[in-house]
Amino acid sequence: MSNAIDLSQLPVPRIVENIDYESILAELLDDLAYRYPEFDVPAESDPIYKILEVAAYREMLVRQRVNEAARAVMLAYAEEEDLDNLGALFNVNRLQTDAGDPDAIPPVPPAFETNADFRRRILLSLEGLSTAGPEGAYIFHALSASGSVLDASATSPTPGDVVLTVLAREGNGTPTPELLETVDAAVSAEDVRPLTDHVIVQGVDIIEYTIDAALFFYPGPDSDVVLAEAQAEAQKYVDKQHRLGMDITLSGVYAALHRAGVQRVELESPTQTITVDRQQAAYCTAIAIANGGVDE
Structure with a gap:
């Protein structure tokens, strides 16, 4: 832990x-x-x-x-350039997640990891200073290996064995062999891995699901506006939960869909909480929200 x-x-x-x-x-x-x-x-x-x-x-x-x-100047609240400067105190830089395309019209600027992801790595960097092989150290070095790593977990099924699971930032989260090799090289460095640890770097087990629901509205508000808001909130929820070991709960889905002006939500999928362990991640393949009309 x-x-x-x-x-x-x-x-x-x-x-x-x-x-x-x-x-x-x-x-x-x-x-x-x-x-x-x-x-x-x-x-x-x-x-x-x-x-x-x-x-x-x-x-x-x-x-x-x-x-x-x-x-x-507080790690819990700093954002953007302020957070970059705090990261420098820990010798941690914000990682680039996409190189962009300067030759495109208009040019596409490079993308960098979010404040939340960067803040987490800064916190974990202190554990990364240890050479005793704590869980946080392996996670920090895995996350810092490449901007293409969205999340990582470290478990020890047997003494001396460390299973490092990697969730990629692109697609549904399945890492490429090249990304796994990059992470393996980062966590196997002499100043990172204890001599007694046998590290196994593996890709995440993706659990795919969809959100299918119908919203019924009170008379008055513009249902299209509320529908768009529910769609956006549902997307925020699935993006936030797209991490290792993060369950997809029915209460979380209902909370995202039940916006102001919604009378009730009829949820077709998922039908139950999707339980996810530390070597798995849930990925939403589609969000379909229908307008059920007005119902007092």
């Missing part, structure tokens, strides 16, 4: 404050009354009130900027 901290369970930092415009404005009005007791509380139409509204709004922006600056 990896010892990486679950960042989602950390409390909200105290330095990040809740900002309320009305509270700031009230403080400014109180300050004005303290400094000038003879000055009556201005009406909202008074120019001085408008000036204080502007000041309160500007202070709110400054406080929000302080919040953003604080989050930018």
Whole structure:
């Protein structure tokens, strides 16, 4: 079991404050009354009130900027270039997942791993410093071997044997022989693999499934808009769950499909939770959502 901290369970930092415009404005009005007791509380139409509204709004922006600056130096919250700079502290770079095509019209820029994937590797990098062969170290080196690796797991069925399962980023996740060779070379380096470990690098076992459902709507909202939102949320769910050992739960599918304005969801597929072990990954081959019409 990896010892990486679950960042989602950390409390909200105290330095990040809740900002309320009305509270700031009230403080400014109180300050004005303290400094000038003879000055009556201005009406909202008074120019001085408008000036204080502007000041309160500007202070709110400054406080929000302080919040953003604080989050930018925290691994749990940093994104994009801020996260890249945090990764440099751990000697971990963001991996390129697609080279793009500079000769295309218009040119296609290169693609890089997501903030979530990069953040996970940064966390695992500390375990990667060990040469004792912990699970997190093998996962870190497998993920860092190539931007084409989406996920990896390490298990030890017998003492001395390590089975490293690789999920590819392309297609349904089945890795190519070349990718498996790349990962094998990375985890077999002398400064990575303990001499007593026998490492077996294998491809993932893909479990394919489809989502077939009909949505019924309350009268009023534009059903096409809600249908499109449900389609997008379902896609987000299947993409998030396309990892090793991540189950496809009926509750998760229903939560993705049951958008505001949906009266009920009739789910044809899947019919039960798809249980996935650490050497497997679920892959959705199609999402078909039908408009069942209006039903009060």
